[in-house]
Amino acid sequence: MTTLLIADHNNTSLADATSRALTAALQLGGDVHVLVAGANDRAAADAAAKLDGVKKVLLADDPALDHQLAEPIAALVVSLAGDYDAIVAPATGNGKNILPRVAALLDVAQVSEITKVISSDTFERPIYAGNAIAEVRSTDRKTVLTVRGSAFAPAPQGAATAPIEPVAAVAGDYRSFFVGEALASSDRPELTSAKVIVSGGRALGSAAKFNEVILPLADRLGAAVGASRAAVDAGYAPNDDQVGQTGKIVAPDLYIALGISGAIQHLAGMKNSKIIVAVNKDEDAPIFQVADYGIVGDLFQVVPEIEKALN
Incomplete structure (x- = not known):
């Protein structure tokens, strides 16, 4: 074969x-x-x-x-x-x-x-x-x-x-052609190959809060940044950061989900992560069903405590 x-x-x-x-x-x-x-x-x-x-x-x-x-x-x-x-x-x-x-x-x-x-x-x-x-x-x-x-x-x-x-290309009258591209550059690891990912959801409330909470923690951990579809649709993060069935499939060593409820399509994209840490104020959020470690609480209070523990 x-x-x-x-x-x-x-x-x-x-x-x-x-x-x-x-x-x-x-x-x-x-x-x-x-x-x-x-x-x-x-x-x-x-x-x-x-x-x-x-x-x-x-x-x-x-x-x-x-x-x-x-x-x-x-x-x-x-x-x-x-x-x-x-x-x-x-x-x-x-x-x-x-x-x-x-x-x-x-x-x-x-x-x-x-x-x-x-x-x-x-x-x-x-x-x-x-x-x-x-x-x-x-x-x-x-x-x-x-x-x-x-x-x-x-x-x-x-x-x-x-x-x-x-080998030679095949000549043909192809109907598609290249128009242009816009490439996003980042010093962070590429999402699909990252060992650590910090993801944010709609609970962050705004793009400003997403950047304020998610980015410093990701930088501290040397992590890639991800987002739920709801966060992307709300304009908090770019499409390239979306994790899930309609985004990117990831399986890092550590996946930190902040304010993500855990919709089926999101779980499909990250549930094979080796260790999953979830922070959500709703104790019944589906994300806790796949999380190895879950913290029920306000992410705006929990994340600063996590950062303080890392120092």
Whole structure:
């Protein structure tokens, strides 16, 4: 069995989700080749070649693949698909954009956001906002998977470097094109790979209070900042910080939930965290059902006490 893993990258480095998806791909058995598609992306290919278990890296370096638009990359993957039994991508924004198109073009079903590999054709994935786990078996001639990165450990660096082989982009009259982007920069850890996350909910009351309470504690702990959907919808935090089924799926070593009630869609995004600490004045809040440590109280009084204890 040979698997093609589509790398998520920024042309210079790999996203953490790529090495986690590699761990899942290796569990399918057989060889794993990594496709790095973009423009001026040799550095990302070099990084992929150093990951343990990678047998070969396919480098597609073409201006037409810049910004990793779904249509040209899906066409490229389909052109390569004949040599592979499985096609895998991390369940990131790029993976969720590209792989459904690949599955449709190959006329096979996609198995989305797997959290466990049982065998080369059987997987576990969450359903009903994570309240149940389904065991899914693929009977298609090619297996197409997206991988929930929080469920797999990142693959380590290997002792040897895999060979890098160039591949050509597929020409076509694609209807989508790149218009522009606005990138948010932060000195804090990236949310999906952070070891510690401090999240705030609607109970904070305003964007000013969110920044006043959440940011100093996050800085003190070297943590990433998260938010509930309600807090994001209220304008307290940007969309990139949303944790949950409709946001980002995280599994840090420590997740601190401040003023978050624990709606089902939020729990689906963070309940696999190793240690969960919740602060909420409602003792019946659903967040306490998954919390390892719960404090019933006013977060505006509790958080200063936590910060004082850290000094």
